[in-house]
Amino acid sequence: MIGAIFSLETIYILTAIVLLVFSFITFRDRTNPRRVASAVFWLILGCIFGLGGVIPNWLTGILVLALVALDGVGRVERGRGQSDIAVQERHAHRLRNRVFAPVLTIPIVTFAFAIGFRVMDADASRGALLGLGFGGIAAMFVALKVTQATPRELMVAGNQLNETMGAVNILPQLLAALGVIFTAAGVGNVIANFIQQILPGNNLFLLILANCVGMTLFTIVMGNSFAAFPVIATGVLVPMILRPFGVNPAMAAIITLTAGSSGTLMTPMAANFNIVPAALLDMRDRYGVIKFQLPFAIAIWSFHVVLLWMLARGL
């Protein structure tokens, strides 16, 4: 019973309820030029959240294609309602530091769950995810208590934030699904074969350069260094660097992985790190986060190449 409450499935169902409420609010929002289609979009996403673990995969797949179709023809819109800055100032003056209570609740509960799971020798990562979910719920109650707002106002405020982000919300999940199909189709093997064919003979520096370029390019395409690493390790790192040169495998492997992180910093395919935050922070430029990260990514990538080369030669 307790296991069931503290499972991710519970959090998914709670998120589904939030999405259904958002859908209802959007449906009734006369300031939204596409209120019906937008409401259907959030309704479908809510259904996938609540039922994704139960309904057959092909049905989820069709629902996902429906989401894509709705967004693809530009039917997902936001309401035109705005919050008044002067009113915010007045509230800030009245509530003072109490306004922080709800937003502090989220990280505190996240931390508490992660540490609690750690102490009980359970999976701390799952603890943090559960904490984020229950923290979100707890924060809603704290927010209501502190502001004395109505639950309706709470959900309208949440819906407004959700609509600001819009359909880009589903991109990380969609990319993860694309990764599954890429793997099934054997895209990784094709890329590893290609790198092996063009690689320059036995110059260690050029091999290391090719290893890091390949890792980064593949991460840029997949949007995820974790998906790229097995391909590059199998296709390039082990047969072309570790075996012939007897390089320290732990050193070369972990540095190859984080060389790929430069790719993650540069790619819109890593939507959950680069595109969703731009939406979450309401940035004008969808690629603003990536542009900021670009010089850092190039600098630290070069550091990886040099570090790997120096350590491989035994300094």
Added chain:
Amino acid sequence: MPLSDLLKLSGIAIVLIGLAFRLRPTLVVAAAALVTGLSSGLPLFSGAGKIGIVDMLGKGFADNRLMTLFIITLPAIGLAERYGLQQQSAVWIRRIHAATAGRLSALYQLFRVIVGALGLRLGGHASFVRPLILPMAIGATEADRGMATETSIEKIKAATAASENYGNFYGQNLAPVQAGILLVYGVMKGLGYDVSLWDLVKYTVPVVAASLILGFIQFALLDRSIHRDSKGAK
């Protein structure tokens, strides 16, 4: 390269072209998934012992719902914003005279490295950056230089989002229980190399140090460019 291999790469081509032309990313990704699957001879729906493309799409999407979990935090954050979260953050920052947007970003990056080293994973953009770090950074700028220009605010948003990524990506490998380390360990074992988890952590240290130094440099440059923006505005 054989033709069948080239066809498998068609999905990548679609992604590159689609994003270059700024088509809707959801549509581009779904098209890439369908084309890659079909050109590799996978059926649309499961049958005859083969898993279908639509089935994989649904399973991949449902299995990764945790990526979209932040939606559950939006009502509380939205309500707090309506009740003056950013304004009150600014009040706070005005009291901390040393605070600037750049220094806050650098401090947050360091905090994320420590969190990662403790073996914790946090959905940082939703739980920290949007509700706390960004309002504090904007508050710091406004306390220091009056109204921040729109260009400055855009830069500050990018910087706080980036500091989360910098701290998270490199810091997490400092704990042997984190997904990245475990992935490398598992893959290398599969390839016949029994590496030690602690060796993996050890060789991460210089990379983390470099990431902190580079981050701090970039955030110091950010403060200088905000300074210039506010001068230009006056």
